Amino acid sequence: MCGCRASVPSTKQYPINQVAPASTKKSPLAAAGMPKCIPIAKQLASIKALGKGSDLEKAFASMALVYNNSADLEGKLSKAETKSLLQTQFRGFIQGQENKPKYQEIISALDEESENKIDFEDFMILLVSLTLMSDLLQEIKNVKTTK
Numbered sequence: 001m002c003g004c005r006a007s008v009p010s011t012k013q014y015p016i017n018q019v020a021p022a023s024t025k026k027s028p029l030a031a032a033g034m035p036k037c038i039p040i041a042k043q044l045a046s047i048k049a050l051g052k053g054s055d056l057e058k059a060f061a062s063m064a065l066v067y068n069n070s071a072d073l074e075g076k077l078s079k080a081e082t083k084s085l086l087q088t089q090f091r092g093f094i095q096g097q098e099n100k101p102k103y104q105e106i107i108s109a110l111d112e113e114s115e116n117k118i119d120f121e122d123f124m125i126l127l128v129s130l131t132l133m134s135d136l137l138q139e140i141k142n143v144k145t146t147k
Contacts, residue, residue, distance in 0.1 A: 076117035
């Protein structure tokens with residue numbers, strides 16, 4: 001799964017701790033004869049400026065590509081699409097957070113029926129917020145960096 005609209009499961013809302021089921025149907029884009037989604041790794045490789053980029057630069061470029069592949073023509077995501085993207089692409093960081101009040105507040109805001117859409121800046125703030133409260137971050141901090 002590359003993260004683009006052609007490969008992201010439907011935007012039907014599922015509880016954040018429940019993964020959307022894998023789709024067995026072809027995406028509407030594939031059915032319409034649209035080109036297949038290019039994997040993120042290949043998209044990154046096509047950005048010449050990142051050829052000798054640092055790991056951090058490549059990580060941020062990956063986040064931008066995943067977001068852009070899912071965003072609408074205005075460069076925004078609906079709240080349902082944002083929640084689906086978190087479920088499929090950020091699962092390790094949100095797993096086990098369901099009982100934390102701040103997490104519940106963030107997810108409640110995504111569940112509200114609203115026409116508001118999420119732009120890239122708000123999406124990045126959301127990712128940072130979820131990362132800071134995640135159990136996975138503590139595990140990452142405990143990784144040995146030297147022998």
